[in-house]
Amino acid sequence: MAQSYSPKDHEQRRVDQYNKTKGGLEGYDCPECNNRGNFARLYEDNGYYEMVMRPCRCMKIRKSLWAIEKSGLSSVMKKLTFDSFETSTTWQEYIKNKAIAFVKDNTDKWFYIGGQVGSGKTHICTAITISLFKQGKDGLYMLWKDKTAELKGLMNTEGYDKQISELKKAEVLYIDDFLKTPNKKPPSSADINIAFEILNYRYINKLITVISSEWALSDVIEFDEATGSRIKELTGEYLLTISKNSKKNYRH
Ligand SMILES: [Zn+2]
Structure with missing residues (x-):
């Protein structure tokens, strides 16, 4: 039986998955963001949940x-x-x-x-x-x-x-x-x-x-x-x- 997720859980899963992926940025090796240059996080607005991005500090x-x-x-x-x-x-x-x-x-x-x-x-x-x-x-x-x-x-x-x-x-x-x-x-x-x-x-x-x-x-x-x-x-x-x-x- 398929598990059911709340919209919040669903977005949180997307966030977690994204933050495990490897990025393709070169020139500087950043263990924090796996060279993606950004992180996903969960953003809540009045009961709506959305995956948003913020830059990693390696971007500087x-x-x-x-x-x-x-x-x-x-x-x-x-x-x-x-x-x-x-x-x-x-x-x-x-x-x-x-x-x-x-x-x-x-x-x-x-x-x-x-x-x-x-x-x-x-x-x-x-x-x-x-x-x-x-x-x-x-x-x-x-x-x-x-x-x-x-x-x-x-x-x-x-x-x-x-x-x-x-x-x-x-x-x-x-x-x-x-x-x-x-x-x-x-x-x-x-x-x-x-x-x-x-x-x-x-x-x-x-x-x-x-x-x-x-x-x-x-x-x-x-x-x-x-x-x-x-x-x-x-x-x-x-x-x-x-x-x-x-x-x-x-x-x-
Ligand atoms: Zn980084």
């Missing part, structure tokens, strides 16, 4: 791993961390403290570090970006010279709009070597236009932006007042410039 980890993978930073994420950032001098310690404060405080501020080559700018900005991804934020890495070369090749096509729109709208955008040119020549008007298009959108929408550059912000303001002043306004205390002298003093 998965989201950050996807963001790192998509950003193109996965190959350096283990190497370029806050812990491995060298702080043998006061200015290095200052940079590291500012970067950590930025990750902790950040709501809608930007981070800009400009100046001398070989001073760990890429390292510190990568560490910031990875930390933001680990908070569950989504984002993109943009190597300025390569990406703008690609964009210029796509000018006046649909591809251009699609690509630049991703950079404009990313929850977090890290621009590495902003406005880099061969032999430190002033950037072209095409470069300036791309910079303004991306950064003005991000400025209006207060989207987190992390920038490293060989140029001091004063140089950027000279090239283009509109872009430079927006960076200045949104970075505030997170505007760092490493000066040209050999002791690598910082000023801001």
